[in-house]
Amino acid sequence: MNRPGRSLIILPLALLVCLSGFSAEGDWESMNLEIARLYSRGELESAVTLAEQSLSRAKSEFGPAHLNTAKALNNLANLYFRIGRIDEAGWMYEDAIRAEESLLGSSSKSAADTRYNLAMLLLYRGDKRKAASELERVMHVYRTQKDPDLKAISRVEDALKLARQNSESNLR
Numbered sequence: 001m002n003r004p005g006r007s008l009i010i011l012p013l014a015l016l017v018c019l020s021g022f023s024a025e026g027d028w029e030s031m032n033l034e035i036a037r038l039y040s041r042g043e044l045e046s047a048v049t050l051a052e053q054s055l056s057r058a059k060s061e062f063g064p065a066h067l068n069t070a071k072a073l074n075n076l077a078n079l080y081f082r083i084g085r086i087d088e089a090g091w092m093y094e095d096a097i098r099a100e101e102s103l104l105g106s107s108s109k110s111a112a113d114t115r116y117n118l119a120m121l122l123l124y125r126g127d128k129r130k131a132a133s134e135l136e137r138v139m140h141v142y143r144t145q146k147d148p149d150l151k152a153i154s155r156v157e158d159a160l161k162l163a164r165q166n167s168e169s170n171l172r
Contacts, residue, residue: 028057028068035075044083051076067110070099074114081121090125093118112141116156123163132163 031054038047055072062068077092093114100111116138122131139156142148 025062025068028054028061028072031057032071032075035079039079044079048076048079048083051079065099065102067100067103070096070103070110070114073099074117078117081117081124086121086125090118090121093121107141107144109141109145112138115141116159119159119163123159128163132160135160135163 031050035047035050035054038044038050051072055069055076058066058069058072073092073096077089077096080086080089080092096114097111097118100108100114104110115134119131119134119138122128122134135156139153139160142153142156
């Protein structure tokens with residue numbers, strides 16, 4: 001026997017669950033827009049604090065294996081890199097890449113973008129060989145995209161030249 005009243009109760013509950021997910025994602029996106037605004041105004045300390053909250057929120061609301069969590073890791077890693085927290089930025093980039101590749105595949109532009117960020121950190125650290133290896137992987141993904149971003153490819157080519165030039169001069 002089907003009870004019409006019961007399905008009317010379940011439907012609003014299901015809508016509430018769906019809408020709360022959209023609200024969480026919308027709030028998380030708003031938080032990230034504020035991080036970008038703070039960064040552009042040079043308010044790095046405030047941007048870092050909010051980015052740390054964004055990562056914590058992404059982990060709790062979306063889970064550790066979610067694209068938003070990977071984005072939050074990349075964003076916080078970018079800020080950490082900028083303020084000199086290099087080691088923390090490095091492992092955050094690596095965690096974000098693992099998550100993005102797990103969710104989107106190894107040919108994902110998002111993962112390649114994060115890998116580019118890691119390569120820039122490696123160049124900064126002086127690890128030219130590893131940076132070059134990462135940049136070659138980025139280049140492969142960028143060149144095989146349906147609509148390749150020529151500016152991004154040019155940027156990677158320039159970084160790759162720098163990484164190769166410096167690693168070759170280190171061998172002498």
